[in-house]
Amino acid sequence: MTDVTLISSSIVRPQIINQQGREKIHLTPFDLNFLFVDYTQRGLLFPKPDPETHFISRLKTSLSSALDIYFPFAGRLSKVGNHEDKTVSFYIDCNGSGATFIHAVAESISVSDLLQPDGSVPDFSRIFYPMNGVKSIDGVSEPLLALQVTEMRDGVFIGFGYNHMVADGASIWNFFRTWSKICSNGQPENLQPLALKGWFVDGMDFPIHIPVSETETPPPSNELSPTFQERVFHFTKKNISDLKAKVISQIGSSDHKVSSLQAVSAHMWRSIIRHSGLNQEEKTRCFVAVDLRQRLNPPLEKECFGHVIYNAIATTTVGELQGHGLGWAFLQINNMLRSLTNEDYRIWAENWVRNMKIQKSGLGSKMTRDSVIVSSSPWFKVYDNDFGWGKPIAVRAGPSNSISGKLVLFRGIEEGCIDVHAFLLSDVLVKLLADVEFLENVANV
Numbered sequence: 001m002t003d004v005t006l007i008s009s010s011i012v013r014p015q016i017i018n019q020q021g022r023e024k025i026h027l028t029p030f031d032l033n034f035l036f037v038d039y040t041q042r043g044l045l046f047p048k049p050d051p052e053t054h055f056i057s058r059l060k061t062s063l064s065s066a067l068d069i070y071f072p073f074a075g076r077l078s079k080v081g082n083h084e085d086k087t088v089s090f091y092i093d094c095n096g097s098g099a100t101f102i103h104a105v106a107e108s109i110s111v112s113d114l115l116q117p118d119g120s121v122p123d124f125s126r127i128f129y130p131m132n133g134v135k136s137i138d139g140v141s142e143p144l145l146a147l148q149v150t151e152m153r154d155g156v157f158i159g160f161g162y163n164h165m166v167a168d169g170a171s172i173w174n175f176f177r178t179w180s181k182i183c184s185n186g187q188p189e190n191l192q193p194l195a196l197k198g199w200f201v202d203g204m205d206f207p208i209h210i211p212v213s214e215t216e217t218p219p220p221s222n223e224l225s226p227t228f229q230e231r232v233f234h235f236t237k238k239n240i241s242d243l244k245a246k247v248i249s250q251i252g253s254s255d256h257k258v259s260s261l262q263a264v265s266a267h268m269w270r271s272i273i274r275h276s277g278l279n280q281e282e283k284t285r286c287f288v289a290v291d292l293r294q295r296l297n298p299p300l301e302k303e304c305f306g307h308v309i310y311n312a313i314a315t316t317t318v319g320e321l322q323g324h325g326l327g328w329a330f331l332q333i334n335n336m337l338r339s340l341t342n343e344d345y346r347i348w349a350e351n352w353v354r355n356m357k358i359q360k361s362g363l364g365s366k367m368t369r370d371s372v373i374v375s376s377s378p379w380f381k382v383y384d385n386d387f388g389w390g391k392p393i394a395v396r397a398g399p400s401n402s403i404s405g406k407l408v409l410f411r412g413i414e415e416g417c418i419d420v421h422a423f424l425l426s427d428v429l430v431k432l433l434a435d436v437e438f439l440e441n442v443a444n445v
Helices: 055-069 123-128 136-140 169-185 237-251 260-274 318-323 326-339 342-354 426-432
Strands: 005-012 024-026 040-047 076-082 087-093 099-106 145-152 155-162 228-235 283-291 309-317 371-376 394-397 406-411 418-425
Touching: 005 055, 040 169, 055 099, 055 145, 055 169, 076 136, 123 145, 228 237, 228 426, 237 260, 237 326, 260 283, 260 318, 260 326, 260 371, 260 406, 260 418, 260 426, 283 318, 283 326, 309 318, 309 326, 318 326, 394 418, 418 426
Parallel strands: 099 145, 283 371, 371 406
Antiparallel strands: 005 099, 024 087, 040 155, 040 394, 076 087, 145 155, 228 418, 283 309, 406 418
16 A cells, blocks of 8 residues: 655756855854754645646756755755864855755555544655655765655645755745745746845854764664654644633733744643653753744844754753643743843854764654654745645655654644644553543544
8 A cells, every 4th residue: 555656766956057156055053963863854745736737847847946046955065174173064065966856656545544534644654755864964965955746646745855954944935935836837026036044153153163073973872762653633723722711811911922832832741741651850841943033133034044943942840840730831931932032042052162062863862751842833834835736735744853752833724723743652642642631622633
């Protein structure tokens, strides 16, 4: 049932490659800390187009045009030795080498096989994503962006993997929006030149020199491979409204704007940790990926391209988290996000350069039970990407960077809804699915 046939694999280059004065993008500490992080994987499921539209050739041609604009995705990671101090440096060389485009067919797989009513994610779904096992540092020889278009029995899945040092979620979905518009309508008018993030760590020299030892591939881990299960939890507009109302009733203050993302994240944090088997005095953390663009001083352009993400952390004890209600958990996340300043980011960057330790396994052990990691955002307009044969019918996260407690948030297909693509240890998921308090605010279980 899960056979996929490779039809073709090719490199798509920008239509216009300007070798003179080509861009060199220097990497910040926020970027370089991701050297050993897997390529980020996402995917969109579409209805099946009419074969007479020649959609594969249209996708490739429009991709070439889109790479003219989003030229960093067509580059490569460059590694330079600094012999004077026996270190190395990295930068993005926007050399027009191109992105990978894979065309595959899975005639035996239907949309209903992939989209389970209870939100379960079938194991075979990983075959729809390119760049499995590829890490950011591999960008010296691998494309920085790879796309796989898989024709199913009654649908099309566009899976992709991209180097997270080059772009964050906001940038990749802006790229997709442009690519889909070009494919659907031809070259859109009034497209602005790409605004790069630039160097925003004032007072810090670049390129950053990294000890060679920090760039060596870590030895294989002796850690037992955990048994993960993926599940997509669907929160309707009413589910979210009920959660927000509960938060407001418990915090008893109008000083805090209750966002849907923070209310859902707090609910997931409390619910997952409740079933993680931790002692009351143990620490628990909620990581939230924060877009720095408008938080820096001076702020960057809102639509600037690059990786401009900071992983902020709310920390408490298991006992405190479980001993208080949803409103208290919300406040831990909300107060942490509200308190972040430009000084926090500057100090983090300076400390990283001073005590350089590149994370080698995501945000910790794959077996960790004490944390949830909130990534992506329901603000991303993932369902607006129409390539000319209809809007997506689902969005999914790929298997890369799997760690217990990883939560990828997408807007739902209905207005005001949120889908949480969760990666959980099997025993935690079993208990979660029997938790009445959790289930009363989720629609699809």
